[in-house]
Structures are given as structure tokens and as C-alpha cells.
Amino acid sequence: MNEQDFLAAYDPRDYPAVAVTVDVVALTIRDGALHLLLIRRAAPPFAGHWALPGGFVRPDEDLAAGARRELAEETGLGGERLRRVHLEQLATYGGPDRDPRMRVVSVAHLAFAPDLPDPVADTDADDATWLPVTALTSRQLAFDHGRIIDDGLERARSKLEYTPLATRFLEPEFTITELRAVYETVWGHPLHAGNFHRKVLSVPGFVESTGASTERGGARGGPRAKLYRAGDARLLHPALLRPAREETVR
Amino acid sequence: MNEQDFLAAYDPRDYPAVAVTVDVVALTIRDGALHLLLIRRAAPPFAGHWALPGGFVRPDEDLAAGARRELAEETGLGGERLRRVHLEQLATYGGPDRDPRMRVVSVAHLAFAPDLPDPVADTDADDATWLPVTALTSRQLAFDHGRIIDDGLERARSKLEYTPLATRFLEPEFTITELRAVYETVWGHPLHAGNFHRKVLSVPGFVESTGASTERGGARGGPRAKLYRAGDARLLHPALLRPAREETVR
């Protein structure tokens, strides 16, 4: 039987309930480290554990809209700054036993945000914070959120290779060094400054010059850096590949 | 309110019903052209239109298991040959008005299969066939399946760049020329035979030699080709990039 035949004869109330939620893996860079927005659960199951921000999709909203709403609620963000956050669908997690209470199919999303203020104290009991991704063990995480986060991090690392989305971690105007810092913290290892510079400027549409420079030199000296903004490319051609990790063959 | 609080106070029967289905974009190569498994709808809505194979997720099954089951039902495939089909999650489509009857959230999957027999006549009224992807206009497709197919094709094209999954379109033993033909039909343009050969053999873990050769030369002459099987790499390093299309910047 296929989907449509089934639906034709289907009374929703007769069927085992499935809940559809959206969850968000929201990443940002603070103090040179990759951080993740998490919520501390007050109630069981998994009381005291960390969980991804998320909730039910509302009847009138799109999945992406739901994810953006959840992000807005949890960060207190709105308007222009919310619109600048990159949001994409990550994957959907729907194993029968993800949640002990009922079947929950969760459409996970991935967000890249510039450094944001600490989440506002929400009306509900749970508290939200940005946590460094290195500070997490999967034991401290609710449900299968450890797995979702791992998938999100891997997706983020590979997205930086072939899209200009690294710019979404920064303010609209940035220096090449700031952009390199994004790559270094997401990929977790240092890059050659000169080669990175050359590459970024040579990929068409990655960045465009604003003509201006920073007001001051670097914190510990050095000349003022030129400022750039994101270009109009959606994809990087050629890509900016991360150096092969030792074990290319496994 | 977040997901977990909500669920704690939640009685499924009170909530607007959401149906969760899995759909499959199944691709194969027949006679040198990329084909897609489609089902002709008998009943409205979209009677007479083509639709992706799919159906409800069962209470006890995983999303991936549901997709594989749908694929098995529609192709009549089982056992070893079904296991060899590559299946991955594509994306989830859940706009409020996708289906005129009720809210349906559909988790689309993408499958790569070697050339398969024509689908068996199923018990239900609709008939299933492999159709060349070029023969489709979005008008002839039900729901938002045109969009899903487009996303699947683009994903397939890019997966060939950085994974060895092109081998999943072939039998377990294949020649380099057959592998090149997969790339050419999925990407839609010819590749340089010599360079392709060099590249495939130089990427660690892409293919390994069986030591054997084909029984006969090509249909119109030429030497026997060496046979290879898929190697153990999950990712191609370095990737096999498709030639940049003219408009890299848009």
C-alpha cells in the first residue's frame, strides 16, 4: 500500500500518534571556541541533562519556520539579527525508542550565528546557555542529542569547505584573519595565514572588499586589516578543502 | 515551552494529527540513462500523476527501515540484492499544505541501485516503473515530488564527487569504463577517459583490483578491461570534482 491510498482511507484518530518536533543545533564562536546552545532539563526523563532547543511544529508553520521560532524563543533574538543567522535542515531522527514516552520524530536543524548575548532567562524553568562543544560528553546529553550534535558538527565542518557560510559566524564586515579564525576553530587546527589569504581572495564571490580598514591594529600589534563582506557566491569553486587527516584510508 | 515540557503534559489524542511518511527517490542507470522509480497514482488527489514510492512509517520501525521496506515492496527486491542498494536520508518535507487532505511530514530518502528488473505488478492498482529522469516535467508529478526529485538529483551529483557511491550503481565487479559511464550519466557530460582512469586508481580505497579481466573486449572492439571492486574508503580524498559549470558566480 502506498502513501496516498493509505491516506484516502485514513482516520488520523485511529492511528498510533506520532509527534513531530524541530530541534536546533545552534553554533557560534565565543572567545575563540565553538559553542553550542543547550537547555538544561528540569523534569524527567533526563532531568539535569542537557538538551537541544526544540519543540513541536505548529499546525500552520513550515519546518524551517518552526526551527527559527525555537531559536528566537531561546536566544531572545529577533528582527535583523535573527534573519542573519544561517539555518538549514540537518537530518531527521525517528527511531521508535528515541523518547521513552511516545514516538517522536525530530527534524534537526543546524544554525550558524555570530557571537550572541547570553540567552535571556526564559519564562520556563529550564535554563539555556552557550556551552563549549569540547565540554560535552554524551552521558550528559538527553535522548539521542549527542548523536545529533555529532552529525551537526561534522556537517558544519564540511559546509565550510564548499560554501561561504563561515561568514555567518561573523558580523557583516570582517577581516580575513577573523574569517580564518572561524575555520581554525570549527576545523580544530591552525591554517597557514598566507595561503588562506590567497585562497579566499582568489575564489570568485567568496568575499568582496568594502574599501575600509579596521580602526585599530590587532590587540597585540600589527597593521590595520582590510575589511570585507560576504560575496554573492552560494558555493565555493574551487572548494577550500581541509587538510587530509592522516588516516585517509581506513 | 520546549519539547520535553510539552510532551510531559501532552495527550496525543488532543493534538492536531500529523502523519509521518517515508518517500524514496530511487535512482538506477538503464541503457546509459538515469532512471527513477515512480508510481502512477490511480486515485485523487493527483490521479494520473506520477509519485514517489512511499508510505507510512510503521510503529516499530526506523525511518531508514521504512524506506528500505517501501523500496522492497515496490521493486520486488529482497535479500542480498536489496542489501546492496545504497540508501541514505535526503531531507524532510513538511510544509503545512503539501497534501490537501491533512498534514503530512515526509522523510525523503535517496537510493542508488544497480540496473534492476522492471518492478513487479503490485497488488494495488497503481503501477510502478523506472522512468528516465529527462522524461519528467514537474506538472506530471504529484504533491511536491518534483522538488524532492530535484533535490535528490542534486544530492546524487554531489555525492559522486566525494564518496565512492558511484560503485553502487554497478554490479560488485566492474571496469573503470563502466564506472566512468556512471559519472557521465549522472553528471550529464563526458569525462576525459585517461584522466578519469588515473584519478580513480590514485585515490586510496576507491577501487581495488580483482586481478581478473572481462571475458570479451568491448562491443565494438578493444582489449579486455581489468575488473575492479569497490574499495573500503567511505570518502574520496582527494575528491573527484566535476568540472566547474560556466557560471561559478551567480
Added chain:
DNA sequence: CTAAGTTGTTCTCAGATTGAGTTGTTCTCA
């Protein structure tokens, strides 16, 4: 059986891209 044409595989070579290091200059801090 032979000739003509096709194809798998390996080379060659020029051009582009990459990795690594150097240089020069501008700036901050002590």
C-alpha cells in the same frame, strides 16, 4: 583471413593549484 575501426591503458607535457617559507611594513605595548 585481413583490414579498418574501437577501446582500455599508459604516457607526456604545459598550466594551475597547493604547501611552506620569506619579506616588508604597520601597528601596539612595555
Added chain:
DNA sequence: TGAGAACAACTCAATCTGAGAACAACTTAG
């Protein structure tokens, strides 16, 4: 004022890529 930092540009060798040629092993047509 001097020392150190860091932006930006450059150099050079190693590698990778695109394009084409060579050649032997095969096919079919005649």
C-alpha cells in the same frame, strides 16, 4: 624608543589537472 605581532605580498618547489598522443588488444565487416 625598541621589541614583538600580525597583515599582506611574494617566491619556489611539489603536486594535481586538463588535454592530447601512443599503442596494443580486441571487435566486426568484407
